[in-house]
Amino acid sequence: MIKALFFDVDGTLVSFNTHKVPESTIEALREAHKCGVKLFTATGRPRQLLNNITEVEDIMDGFILATGAQCVYGDKVVRQDLIPTHEAEAIVDFCNRLDVPAVIVGTKDLQIINRNDSVNHVFYDMLKVTYNKFDVPVEEVIRQGILQITPFLTEDQEHTILPHVPGTTSARWYPAFCDLTSATADKANGIRAIAEHMGINISETMAFGDGGNDLTMLRAAGVGVAMGNALNEVKAHADYITSSVDEDGITNALKHFEII
Template sequence: MKHIFLDIDGTFLNPKNNEVPQSTLDAINQAIENGHCVYLCTGRPTSSMKRFFQYSLSGFVCAGGSYIKIGDSVLFEKTLSKDEIKHVQNVCDQNHCGYVLEGKEYNYNSKLGAIQFMEAMKSNSFGTTWDEVANELGMKWLDEFEDDEIFKVSFYSTEVDVIERMRKELGSKFNLAYTVKGPNEMIEVEIFSAGCNKADAIKRVVEHHNQSLDDAIGIGDSMNDYEMIQECNPGIAMGNACQEVKDIADYITKDVDQDGIEHAFKEFNLI
């Protein structure tokens, strides 16, 4: 039995049309029938997972490894403390970066964060207006945040130097993940608790089943998939993956809109 972990955006979900390819769903169903376990393993917090929790899968890894659900049971959960949230907010404000607090129930955007988020997501098809995007991803405004639990924080910048300075200012309690785009393009940066990445979550899942990373297959496309691709056996990059992920992958499959998941499943005899 193999444990197969699929990133969502750009891997399971085609960002060009905001739909899951039928070939992907068929491949997953066949793999499960063949006795394998298939999980969605995403940077999205639970607040942005409403449509995905409806799929009949073996489990879900959310918020970059900060939340793990196997069947009906929560295996692991780690949220940011109030002091950690305040520290991240202060660093973002000092560096003039908008941000979103990504929570269990909703995501909470600063005003600048909403503007920069729409710029960063302009190539995706979540919607063309803020209301459409907010409905799809469970967005609210920062002043509506009260007692929701926060898994991670995302912020935005066009300057890699700013991002790296913020990495130092945030300190060792946090991990940052981002992919460098073209000049002056808005970069989304994800801030996780140290010790919470997708590879750590996958280790927790396979150990729960008394198995090892040799029994885990990871498929993804972006930098929050980096550790997962590096640790799984094999680690598979989508054809549309960023170059950093392709460079460390054991195998590169086709693009998400070219039946990439089905192709990878066939290549490794999962179906």
Template sequence: MKIMVKAIFFDIDGTLLSMKTHRVPDSARRALEELRRKGIKLFLATGRSPAWLGSIEGMLDFKFDGYVMLNGQYCIFEGQVLRDVAIPLESLEPLIPYIEENKISCEFVEEGHMYINIINDRVLAFREKIGGTGYDTHVEDLSRIYSHKTYQLLAYIDEKDEDEFLAHMPNCKAMRWCPEFADIVIADGGKDKGIEALLNHLGISKNDCMAFGDGGNDISMLEYVGIGVAMGNANPPVKERADFVTKDIDDDGIEYALRHFGLM
């Protein structure tokens, strides 16, 4: 099958970056280079913060054309910020006494900074799992919510506890790409909103785009673009909502999908 594609969006963790080896497979790197030679625009679409954009590009060893970051809440193209949507204070304030009383660990993510309220065993276990590709945040006073924009929370809770958590955080939603925590953003946020902002700026139709992802926070973008590809290692709900399921990241999944669609 051969299709016309003008832009492709890639999640990072579990999609470009292996959770087993903590590196980009050689086949994925070759694929990125070949797509660039074909003139296809290449973007990252990640829950990660722009604060670590330099280290992300160093880790991936590739410079992308633009960035959908913080799960679509902060988007950059050629140094220009195209979307900047933070969580309002009225959604954050009711949460603080709840997480403090129940000793729930949350990471608060700003555009240029990230901090945590408490570090517990759950946090330490996740940091060990993700290895050197993650970031160790430090405990800071939650009064920062009044002086700095908060774009996203990483709530270290089980899926069964998400509804109760969100009851204390009005007009927000949870998206999950791993068992350890859920990404929390505004109710009408998501990677699809960030992609929409980028495509509107570039004048590219979503039907001429592909996206690759593996987690629950990728579902909205896989459904939004013309062709949504779930990695073979993706969560079952992600595979169910994708247009195509490729092989595992460690089994050359990105290259396999691109060959299937005639792009390599």
């Protein structure tokens, strides 16, 4: 019996075409929640940038954020994995030397270094981010503890810096940038932490995703569901492939598994 559902956000809960949660998904999630199933996001976005699920935010029981670096059940942080401070500083220095943009996500605030048109396009045009609190200096954000750094690095640049920061790992779900987090943070560990806190077995969980940073959780969950619009690599590791986010994919999967 599935007791908890975990959803990637961009490309899974939220359409890249409309930038909204489809109406069919809203109805399906509300029906599942009424049946007692717990609902969670499992996203690469930190909490500060999770502004695109307002239609279902009120029924979310918790959040796996920043690719698993912060896991929240209700108001309680049940797991948090920070990038080692000296490694966060090294990554920031690397980006500054290359004049590469990076989003620095602290436990409270975030800052963007070397902002350019590419960042603005991804943030405001593609992801429709509305966050605008950039008054905290990057040095102070680093002192808070770093959940995630999202640099706009090429894959070659990414492979150059990673050997120098062994406590950090990378996940790429969009070609223009990668998400750097603690090497112990991923969505699978997030699901494990939430399941343990709930007192359920991970076999009683189901996870939905479409991107490369969803692979670990699709393999770890009791049932891993790939969206029809998912990468082929993600589909290859899924237990079930549903239709796309814009073709009632979540609703169809929940009906297939008789959750609703």
